Amino acid sequence: MNSGGAEGDIDGDADWGVIELVEHARPVSRRLPDAVGRELAASRIVEAAPDPYAAGLWTLRAGSKVGAVRVEAAGEEPVTLRITPKVAIGRLFFLLGYSLDPRGWRDGDVDVAQHRELLPALAHAFERQVERALGRGLLQGYQATEEASLVVRGRIREAEQIRRRFGAALPVEIAYDEFTTDIAENRLLRAAVERLLRLPGVPRDVRARLLHQRARLADVTPLVRGQELPQWRPTRLNSRYRHALHLARAILDGASAEHRAGALRVDGFLFDMNKLFEDFVCVALREALAPYGGRGSLQARGVHLDEDDAIRIRPDFVWYGERGTPLAVADAKYKAGRPEGYPEADLYQMLAYCTALGLGAGHLVYAKGNAPHTSHQVRRAGTVLHQHALDLDQEPAGLLSDVAELVREMARGATV
Structure with missing residues (x-):
């Protein structure tokens, strides 16, 4: 479909599929399933209102949210909205990077020149940073573990042994620190990789590289949806991970659109400018x-x-x-x-x-x-x-x- 730019831009004869909008540009009219139009209006992803004079037409106007989102209604072809920011993609990534890490981020740390859309640029940038982070192998660290075991390791949790085992000798409630790759930094990277792999609009070559990164992180415990994100703190040891972790946080921390509303599914990634x-x-x-x-x-x-x-x-x-x-x-x-x-x-x-x-x-x-x-x-x-x-x-x-x-x-x- 054509990009929305002029007042009264109407494409009523075209099928829905991909609708391209520009941040804070003039509204456009597009034919949409009513359920999709209502969901867009309710979610405030864009301003959406039915055309009072033409059945099936909806007036759409992008606000400050940019990115890509797909809305699927039962029995209908999915509708993908691509909202392009007015600021250049490279400059957007500088604003993002500087706000996340002002003293460690340099312009040029993320090369997105080949991508004109936000989501492909984000997926490419993140995968490149993950490659730099994991190029020398997965970071390892000590993970506090508490479990019941037939072998004593670390220290015995005496209070738990009495409370749970009622004086039985085995199994033993123990606590110990394990040196492992299953740490907060790697969990965040894996979660962000998997989030991007679920999104529409990630280029095929980038998706293939993300699948490779997920395989590298296969032994890391995946995060459960809705689970609080693990915390990490900058150290000398995880310095090579830092840019990747900042981007991972941006991907995971409230910037995505992913939910079900009855017979609708909404999936995508949006930045609020x-x-x-x-x-x-x-x-x-x-x-x-x-x-x-x-x-x-x-x-x-x-x-x-x-x-x-x-x-x-x-x-x-x-x-x-x-x-x-x-x-x-x-x-x-x-x-x-x-x-x-x-x-x-x-x-x-x-x-x-x-x-x-x-x-x-x-x-x-x-x-x-x-x-x-x-x-x-x-x-x-x-x-x-x-x-x-x-x-x-x-x-x-x-x-x-x-x-x-x-x-x-x-x-x-x-x-x-």
Whole structure:
């Protein structure tokens, strides 16, 4: 099917199959099974509404979620939505990588130039990182194990022996540390590999390489769906795994669309560009402010608008001084909501943050769209509300340089 770009783009005579949309582009009309259209509307993957004048046609508009998702209705051909981000795939991966690991990620660590769509690029990038991680063999570590055994190994769990065995000599309840490949790092890699293998749209050559990686991880315990993801911490020993683990977490941690709704099955992978931009801005601000001292708090807690602490507010980023005094506040906004400039509601929200934190200035950070940097001084209050725009299409060095300039504005006059 044709890519959605123009207002009123209608393809009513074509069968459903693959529908291509562009993030925040104009709506398109496509013929869909009613059950699929209703599921898309309910899940908020895209904005979806039936055409009141043409039976079977649905108006679809992509928002901030990008990626690919397939919806299958009983007795119908599956419908695949491919939502392309406006930012280049390579730049998207820089934003993702920097927000996950700002000090260890370099632009070029993930080569996705050959892929124009998000899911194929993600699968390719992850498989290449897994290959680098496992190229020298699987990482091993000590795994705490508790079991009943006929042979004493490690230490005897005396309390459990009495409670479970009632004085019997065998089997023995024991605990020991086993040196094994069945550790959190390998479990995460296996789970992410298997997740990608279930998704539609992974290229055949990448799928073949992922199957090879799954075979390497065959002795690792698979994660049960719904199980809490195992935790790992960076060490010198797992440094070669680090990029692969960060991507695995992104694949597994709430970014997928996979569920059944009655006779429907929804399966896919989506990034929310709002969250990705917010994460990048907050991490980049924290890193750029580090030389100034103090600490940066992402999704700041404990901030209330009223004296009774009944109205809780949560700025995206607050910079605190050494004594815990707020020094600056910022909020990330991926897309301006009005063609003529920034949304006024953002200014009211930032004014509330500044008032609650006792700050004379606040900073709204947008992805560059339809307005340049500007500022407003609030009448009678004197509070200055800054609105900054970051150009995501530029090279990473230029993007981080713009963040550094923004930070200099935030730090001006602040005493840590």
